[in-house]
Amino acid sequence: MSKEGNKRGQVTIFIILAIIIVAGALLIFSFYPQIKTTLSGEEQNPASYIQSCIEDDFKDAVNTVSIQGGSITPENFVLYDDTNIEFLCYTGEYYRPCVVQQPMLKQHIESEIKNEINDEINACFSSLRQSYERKGYTVTLKDGEKIIGLFPEKVVATLNYSLTLTKGEDIQKYDSFVVLLNNNLYELSSIANSILGYESLYGDAETTIYMTYYHNLKAEKKPGSNGAKIYILTDRDTGNKFQFAVRSQVWPAGYANPEALA
Amino acid sequence: MMRKINLFFILGILLIGVVSAATTCCEKTTTGAWCQNVNDASLCEDSINPITGQKYRAVSSFCEATSYCKLGTCINQQDGICLSVPQIVCQKESGYWSSSSQDKLPQCSLGCCLVGDQAAFVTQVRCNKLASQYGLDVDFRSDITDEITCLTSANPEAEGACVYSDNGITKCERATRKECQEKESTSQSDYSFHEGFLCSAPELETICAESKNTICEGDDVYFVDTCGNLGNIYDSNRIEEENYWTFIQEPTCTPSTNLGNKNSATCGDCDYYQGSMCSDKGIKIVNSGNYICKSLDCEGYTGTYSYKSSSNPYPRHGDTWCAMDNRTNGKANSPGSSSFRLICYNGDVTVEECGSGESGATRQMICSQNASTRAGNCKVNIWEDCTSQKTQGECEDTSLRDCTWMSVKKDNSQDTTCSTPGQLNLAPSWIRGIFSMPTSGCSSNTYGFSEQGLTENKSASGADGACVPKYSPGFERDGSDTTIGGETCALAGSSCLVTYEKTGVFGGWKCINNCACKTSAWAEGLNGICTQMGDCGVKTNYIGESGINTITNSIQEQKCSGGSKRDGEC
Numbered sequence: 074m075s076k077e078g079n080k081r082g083q084v085t086i087f088i089i090l091a092i093i094i095v096a097g098a099l100l101i102f103s104f105y106p107q108i109k110t111t112l113s114g115e116e117q118n119p120a121s122y123i124q125s126c127i128e129d130d131f132k133d134a135v136n137t138v139s140i141q142g143g144s145i146t147p148e149n150f151v152l153y154d155d156t157n158i159e160f161l162c163y164t165g166e167y168y169r170p171c172v173v174q175q176p177m178l179k180q181h182i183e184s185e186i187k188n189e190i191n192d193e194i195n196a197c198f199s200s201l202r203q204s205y206e207r208k209g210y211t212v213t214l215k216d217g218e219k220i221i222g223l224f225p226e227k228v229v230a231t232l233n234y235s236l237t238l239t240k241g242e243d244i245q246k247y248d249s250f251v252v253l254l255n256n257n258l259y260e261l262s263s264i265a266n267s268i269l270g271y272e273s274l275y276g277d278a279e280t281t282i283y284m285t286y287y288h289n290l291k292a293e294k295k296p297g298s299n300g301a302k303i304y305i306l307t308d309r310d311t312g313n314k315f316q317f318a319v320r321s322q323v324w325p326a327g328y329a330n331p332e333a334l335a
Numbered sequence: 336m337m338r339k340i341n342l343f344f345i346l347g348i349l350l351i352g353v354v355s356a357a358t359t360c361c362e363k364t365t366t367g368a369w370c371q372n373v374n375d376a377s378l379c380e381d382s383i384n385p386i387t388g389q390k391y392r393a394v395s396s397f398c399e400a401t402s403y404c405k406l407g408t409c410i411n412q413q414d415g416i417c418l419s420v421p422q423i424v425c426q427k428e429s430g431y432w433s434s435s436s437q438d439k440l441p442q443c444s445l446g447c448c449l450v451g452d453q454a455a456f457v458t459q460v461r462c463n464k465l466a467s468q469y470g471l472d473v474d475f476r477s478d479i480t481d482e483i484t485c486l487t488s489a490n491p492e493a494e495g496a497c498v499y500s501d502n503g504i505t506k507c508e509r510a511t512r513k514e515c516q517e518k519e520s521t522s523q524s525d526y527s528f529h530e531g532f533l534c535s536a537p538e539l540e541t542i543c544a545e546s547k548n549t550i551c552e553g554d555d556v557y558f559v560d561t562c563g564n565l566g567n568i569y570d571s572n573r574i575e576e577e578n579y580w581t582f583i584q585e586p587t588c589t590p591s592t593n594l595g596n597k598n599s600a601t602c603g604d605c606d607y608y609q610g611s612m613c614s615d616k617g618i619k620i621v622n623s624g625n626y627i628c629k630s631l632d633c634e635g636y637t638g639t640y641s642y643k644s645s646s647n648p649y650p651r652h653g654d655t656w657c658a659m660d661n662r663t664n665g666k667a668n669s670p671g672s673s674s675f676r677l678i679c680y681n682g683d684v685t686v687e688e689c690g691s692g693e694s695g696a697t698r699q700m701i702c703s704q705n706a707s708t709r710a711g712n713c714k715v716n717i718w719e720d721c722t723s724q725k726t727q728g729e730c731e732d733t734s735l736r737d738c739t740w741m742s743v744k745k746d747n748s749q750d751t752t753c754s755t756p757g758q759l760n761l762a763p764s765w766i767r768g769i770f771s772m773p774t775s776g777c778s779s780n781t782y783g784f785s786e787q788g789l790t791e792n793k794s795a796s797g798a799d800g801a802c803v804p805k806y807s808p809g810f811e812r813d814g815s816d817t818t819i820g821g822e823t824c825a826l827a828g829s830s831c832l833v834t835y836e837k838t839g840v841f842g843g844w845k846c847i848n849n850c851a852c853k854t855s856a857w858a859e860g861l862n863g864i865c866t867q868m869g870d871c872g873v874k875t876n877y878i879g880e881s882g883i884n885t886i887t888n889s890i891q892e893q894k895c896s897g898g899s900k901r902d903g904e905c
Contacts, residue, residue: 148367163368172370172398176409176420177428225468266416273419277713280687281655284680288554288607291683296691309681324690324699324715326811 119201119236123250126197127190127230134189135228135256142317143175143182143262145189151301151318158303158318161265162272170276171321173269178262179223186228187221194219198234205238213237217249223259230254257308261315264290264306269319276322278304360398362391362423370404370421372397386427407434410442415460417443447479452491456482494583495530498539507534507541509564533567535560536581545580549603549624551613555586556603556626569603571622597630604628610652612681633679640677642709650679657702657711661877668807670870672877674701676711689713697809701737718804722784722826722868730802741867742800743860744779745791745831749850782864788826789864803827803867810870824871827864831857858886 134145141147142159150157161178162171175181195216202212217233230252238245264283271278280292283306291307300323305316361379364371373379379393398404398421409418409425409432417437425432437443448455448462451471455462459475466473479485497515498507501524510518512528519526529536534543543562549569550559558566560580568586573579588602595609596602600621605611605628614629621627631652640649641656650656661672673696674689690700690713704711721738724730730740782789783796790796810823831852835844851857865872873884 149364150367160368163371165364165368165371165373172368172406172424173409173418173420174369174424175428176418176425177411177430179414180411181428266418270418280685281653281678281680285608285653288612288681291681291685293685294687296688300691302691326697326699326809 119205119238119245119247120250122201122204123197123232124252126200127194127252128254130190130193131186131228131230131252131254134186135254135258137189138182138185139258139261139313139315143178143185143265143315145185149174151297151299151303151320153295153297153301153303153316153318156316158297158316160301160320161317162269162319162321164320164323167323167325169322170274171272171319173273175269178266178269179259182258182262183221183223186230187219190221190230191219194230194232198232198236201236209240211239213239223262225259226255226257228254228256228258255311257311257313258315260287261306261308261313264292265304265315265317268304272319272321280304358395358397359393360396360401360404361393362403369424369427370398405434407432408437408440408443410440412442412460414464415442415458415462417458444477445480446475446477447485447488449474449476449489452489454485454489456485493530495528496532496534496536496539496541497526497528498534498541499524499526505539505541507539507543507562507564509534531583533560533580533583534562534564535566537577538581545575547574547623549621549626551626554605554607554612556605556613556624556628558624569624569626571601574623595630596628597632599628602628607631608653629682631681633682633684635682636679636684638677638684641704641711642706650677650684651709652679652681654679654709655704655711656709657704659877668698670809670874670876670882671696672698672809674698674713674806676702676713687713697811698806699808701806703737716804716806716808718806718808721802721804724802725783725796725798727800727802730800737805738802739805739867740800741803741864743782743857743864745782745849745857746779746851746854747849748779749846751847782829782861784826789829789861791829801827801864803864804869805867807867808869823869824865827861827868827871829861855886862886 137145140156140158142150142161144159147157147159149160149163151160152158159175160171161175162173164171198214198216202214205212213236215235217235220231220233222229222231232250232252233248234250236245236247264287267283268278278294280294283292284290289309291305291309293305293307295303295305297303297318300320302319302321303316304319305314307314357374358372359374359376359379361368361371361373361376363369363380363384364373364378365380366378371378376393376395380391381393382391383389384391392401392403394401399406403423404421406419406421407425409420409428409430411417412431417440419437420430420432422432422434433440442460443458445456445458446462448457448459448465450462450466450469450473455465456479457465459477462475463473476485476488479488492511492513494509494511495515496507497510497518498505499518499522500506508515508518510528512530515526515528529539532539534541535545541562543560543564545566546559546561548559549556550565551557552565556569558569558574558580560566567573567579567584568588570579570586570588572588578584586602586604589596589604590602593599595606595611596604597609597611598619600619603613603626605613610631611628612631613626616625616627617629619627619629633650633652633654636650639656639658641658642650642654655676655678658675658677659667659672660675661667661669676687676689678685678687689702690698699716700713701716702711703714717736718738720736721730724736724738727740730736730738780792781799782791783793783798783801784790785796787795789801793799831849833846833850833852834848836847837843838845846853862872866874873882873886875881
């Protein structure tokens with residue numbers, strides 16, 4: 074009876090240990106993509122290694138700027154649906170159209186994504202170096218320019234790192250690494266620019282114009298607090314989204330308060 | 336005269352001084368907004384600008400008058416986009432700023448950019464950028480100066496069959512002449528281009544043949560041949576017609592009764608503007624293939640729809656209409672309610688609140704719809720000058736204001752004193768009878784607005800009705816029961832003193848003057864004017880909660896001087 078009890082206890086301990094090991098492995102895999110890449114991508118070439126290493130963070134950065142009005146850390150924002158959304162056109166006054174806050178939206182988004190994944194890129198290249206050194210390669214890695222670009226239907230990270238792998242007679246040279254992400258941020262931010270033009274000139278923009286012209290676009294205008302409007306642009310085919318806030322030509326309640334006009 | 340001029344001059348200077356002192360232009364506010372006019376200088380950012388190394392500027396002036404925040408044109412030289420932006424905002428982002436307006440800058444002048452078979456009305460730089468991104472040649476037409484002409488100028492190149500031999504097999508791709516030539520230049524094979532032909536044309540003797548498969552291309556459903564090349568637009572009646580698989584042709588299957596071929600089993604000539612677009616057929620039935628001109632109407636929508644009728648049971652693609660969020664049946668514009676615009680596009684109904692925050696909930700923006708065009712739009716509620724209008728025509732001039740004319744009358748026919756002058760009005764009826772004073776035939780009085788507010792007779796108000804806001808606005812609350820703007824309610828206030836006389840020593844009380852004021856019709860009529868003025872009068876709010884006023888408690892007792900009192904009657 075007691076022997077059976079001991080056996081059962083051992084089995085239970087083994088099961089618990091197994092669960093802990095699996096859970097630990099899952100945690101490590103999900104939080105450290107570079108470790109995942111190192112473990113699973115021994116046979117990958119450097120380009121696909123970098124692609125898979127950076128991809129998740131790249132995607133996260135693009136998603137974050139897309140729902141926060143083009144900024145990783147919005148400064149002048151409105152809270153909508155538990156998200157801080159940057160005002161791309163803003164006036165604190167009543168009656169007046171807004172002042173454009175971000176005239177170079179595409180470049181701003183590119184710069185925000187670049188800053189967000191900069192450390193991750195460095196970590197991935199460092200991990201790549203270690204991976205090949207472990208395999209007996211002599212690795213020469215030279216940092217280069219990192220360029221994030223929004224293009225039709227894609228976001229591209231061009232990493233001009235120079236990498237030379239030497240192992241005996243075998244010499245492999247790489248001058249540039251390109252990471253691609255299928256995303257319509259370029260198209261959606263271009264439409265946002267057009268909306269900003271209307272908002273700064275007339276104090277409002279007509280969403281149906283854009284849906285008539287772009288057949289797969291869903292353009293929504295939602296009310297936010299204190300006179301803010303939240304524009305949500307969605308590509309119906311891909312589900313990609315870009316949302317931003319505007320405060321423009323707000324009408325006060327009741328009769329005009331003369332102090333508000335000043 | 337000179338004294339008056341001097342007075343105005345001095346007053347003018349004083350006023351300018353007051354405005355200037357009150358307004359500060361912040362280069363950046365503490366909340367991170369750029370170039371904002373504020374009433375309190377402490378709202379301006381006081382730290383060092385990391386780009387210039389100097390403090391952010393704050394000047395007692397409107398931003399338009401400052402050097403750093405005045406509006407000009409910001410040119411994005413990489414993308415060819417021009418926006419009206421303050422100088423500092425443009426320069427902090429490394430844009431090129433010019434004080435000139437967009438129409439005076441050649442870099443910002445728009446023209447027609449023809450890229451492939453598409454057209455866009457953009458700047459030359461933007462056109463070059465688009466062409467390079469899509470790998471196409473630039474054709475910028477600066478002579479086309481409007482967008483409609485530009486869009487209609489898009490001229491797709493003629494297509495045909497690009498036939499080539501691959502290991503002795505005759506293959507084919509549908510392409511333009513240029514594309515076919517490019518393929519030839521990068522290949523060892525001989526290519527021949529047959530304009531207007533389909534790859535499935537029997538005379539071309541390619542391996543590509545007709546099929547029953549379809550595909551979505553643009554908005555339409557197309558046949559595809561066995562090689563995967565586009566055929567003509569899907570028409571099930573011509574599926575076996577040799578000619579339809581030989582030449583590129585315009586579709587002929589659209590019936591006049593279904594212009595967009597919505598959910599048609601036979602025709603793939605969809606029309607987005609008529610409410611259809613190519614999509615997977617789902618559970619719908621088509622005679623051939625897996626795609627259909629899916630209806631974009633909002634058929635599943637069950638909410639409020641203003642244009643509903645037996646022939647129009649649900650919103651059509653492109654319909655926009657209005658709704659309120661009242662939960663009180665039939666009572667529009669209740670306190671707290673907002674006006675909404677609903678939009679049916681692509682099978683989805685989206686909702687836009689007219690105005691947002693306080694301006695939405697107080698109906699400073701309202702939705703106005705036109706049933707004949709099935710279009711609703713948010714617009715500013717122009718209600719402030721309603722009470723100044725003296726005629727129904729001026730009142731209801733929709734090009735100038737959003738007002739409505741209300742005619743509330745007080746029927747004086749029961750009064751015995753209405754037309755007798757002065758103090759004799761109060762004389763007992765038997766005295767008035769002796770002196771043949773009129774006791775009947777009193778006319779009705781209509782209420783209108785005068786400078787004193789709501790006034791009973793036309794001679795005083797100059798109007799035979801009251802002009803009131805069509806969409807009663809709401810007033811801002813200051814956290815208590817007081818409303819900002821409540822003075823508007825007082826304009827519609829009216830009191831009425833009802834006079835009674837005793838019919839004898841042991842007799843009862845008889846009404847002799849303003850007897851109509853005792854009726855519920857009179858009280859409700861005046862309450863109608865009052866409630867239209869705003870959040871005034873006896874009202875229930877948008878969720879159906881009653882206010883603190885009721886019509887009965889609005890009738891107050893008046894103590895009579897020198898007389899006895901009985902339930903407020905003298």
